[in-house]
Structure formats: structure tokens, C-alpha cells
Amino acid sequence: MQEHKSSMCLYTVIIGGYEELNELPSEIAASSLAKICLTDDPTLTSKTWEIRVVKPAFPMDTVRSQRILKILPHRFLPEFERSLYIDNTIYLKRNPVEIINTFCENSDISVPLHSFREHVYEEFLEVARGGLDDSARIFEQMNHYQLTHSEVLKLKPYWSAILVRNHMKKHVIDLMESWYRQVLRYSRRDQLSLNYAEAETGVNINPIEIDNFSSTYHQWPIYKKRDVSKRLWSPGLSGGMTLFEKMEQAKNLQLSLDNKVRQLVDDYAEIKEKYLPKRAPEGFTQERYYQLNPDVAAAGVDAVQHYLSFGWREDRKWK
Structure with a gap:
């Protein structure tokens, strides 16, 4: 049976002025589905999103402040049972209600697979090579995973720009809390740790096999006025420096x-x-x-x- 629209929402997150908010396509904007942008910018306005201003969890770490809102909708959107999260760079081609109902019908959490990375350990190396986080922390994380759940490093990583969840289900909450603990303890790059959280909790994720750049559901990346420097890891975040430095x-x-x-x-x-x-x-x-x-x-x-x-x-x- 199709869910009533009020039991679900579409949401995105903009924290720290990283990039300009993308408006939704007109056909999606016209839908009565709740479409929410969580942001720390009280001046942000939108014609297609409901703006909800939030206080960053970590004022000096906008990336982790964004991750907590992305990963834990049960804390911030408890009035909805189901949700479709999209990165701001995702352009939706299909009705989000249809997407939510399609994937939530048989699975409580569905996430696309990474279409151009074959193994989780490759994602670790790419994050370190690109300077996206503290390399000492990245390799500590990879070493700990090797010692506790070595099999996850050989799995195909997830691509977490799109998340479809029955986010108020207990086992989904357990998985998301585990995932967020990894992001707090180790790298802020959440794609490094989702496979591990899945193995740790035993909660199965339904993999969506789509091309990350373009599918029947989306187009990526679409962005404007992006401050790429805010994407890179800065020693000032922790007072340290990268291992290579x-x-x-x-x-x-x-x-x-x-x-x-x-x-x-x-x-x-x-x-x-x-x-x-x-x-x-x-x-x-x-x-x-x-x-x-x-x-x-x-x-x-x-x-x-x-x-x-x-x-x-x-x-x-x-x-």
C-alpha cells in the first residue's frame, strides 16, 4: 500500500556556506511532499525548499556538523517515518515519493553502490591522496578495520549522496548511530565507514546499482558557487597536520x-x-x-x- 505523503520527506543539508543551494525541479517543487533543507544559515531562502535553521553540532567542523544531520534523521526529522536524503549536488529526475516507495517497500535502507571504486580500501587511498582528511587518521582507521573486520576493506563501497530509509525503524537507527560513531572517531569522509557499520551491526543495506553520475533517478554533480577549499581537510580543524606534511x-x-x-x-x-x-x-x-x-x-x-x-x-x- 502506498504511503501517505505526510509520512515521508525529501531533505538535504547545507552547512558552513560550502555551496549555493540548488532549487528543485518544478514538478517536484509542486508536490505536497515535505521538502526540507537543514542549514545553519539564517539568511538562506528558497522557492522550493522549506528552510529549517539548525545549530551546527561542531562550529569549527562544518563537515561533521553536516554529517550528523545527514546520517541521523531520526533525531532531527522524527515527525517522518521515511526519508529520501540527497546531497545538494544531486538533481532528481524522478518523483521522490516514487523513489521512497519503490525502495522502502522491500528494504528499510537502500544506498547506491560506488560505480567507479571497486573496493573500500581504494576509497581510503583516494581520500588520503586528495587531502580530504588527516592521512594519519585515515590510515589508523584502515588499520583498525583490517584488525577487526578486514573483509569490509575488500567490499565495493557505498556512494552516500543518496539515502533512502525507513529512518524511524530501530535497526536502521542502530545502523545509523554506528555509522555516525565511526565518522566521529575516524575520518569525516562517511563513505569510508558505512560498510563497516553494516558489518558491525549486522543490518543489511539494499545496494542500488546505478551509475553515480547519471541514472533514471538523478544527475550528478550539479552545483554552483562552490568553495572547494571547505571540502579539503585543514590542519586548523584539529591543530595538527597531515601525515605527509x-x-x-x-x-x-x-x-x-x-x-x-x-x-x-x-x-x-x-x-x-x-x-x-x-x-x-x-x-x-x-x-x-x-x-x-x-x-x-x-x-x-x-x-x-x-x-x-x-x-x-x-x-x-x-x-
């Missing part, structure tokens, strides 16, 4: 220290050469020098000549 800093420090040591050695040699004695010091005797330096005596070298040429530089004892 740390390695580069350590390498530069080592090179600097090596250069300083070489300079000190050269300076010492130059000083010694400049102040090389022209005669043996007062009280110098060959017999005492031989006693203190038996290798010189064994070589049969003149004590004074040896001291002036080598002994002084080598700080050999002579008295």
Missing part, C-alpha cells in the same frame, strides 16, 4: 640539521688550520710524547713533526 617537515628538519653539522665541522677544521702551531709547545719532549702515543713511537715518526702535522689536530696528549 609531518614526514616532509621531519625530512626538512633532518636536512637542516645535517647542513648545520657539516658547517660546524668545516668551521672547526678552518679554525684549526688557521691556528696551526708553528713549533712544539714549551715543555714538549719526544720521550713523553712517545710514551703517551705508542703508535707514533712504533711508526718511528719524529715526535715534533708528528705533533705539528697531526697530533695537534687530533688533540693528542703530549704531557
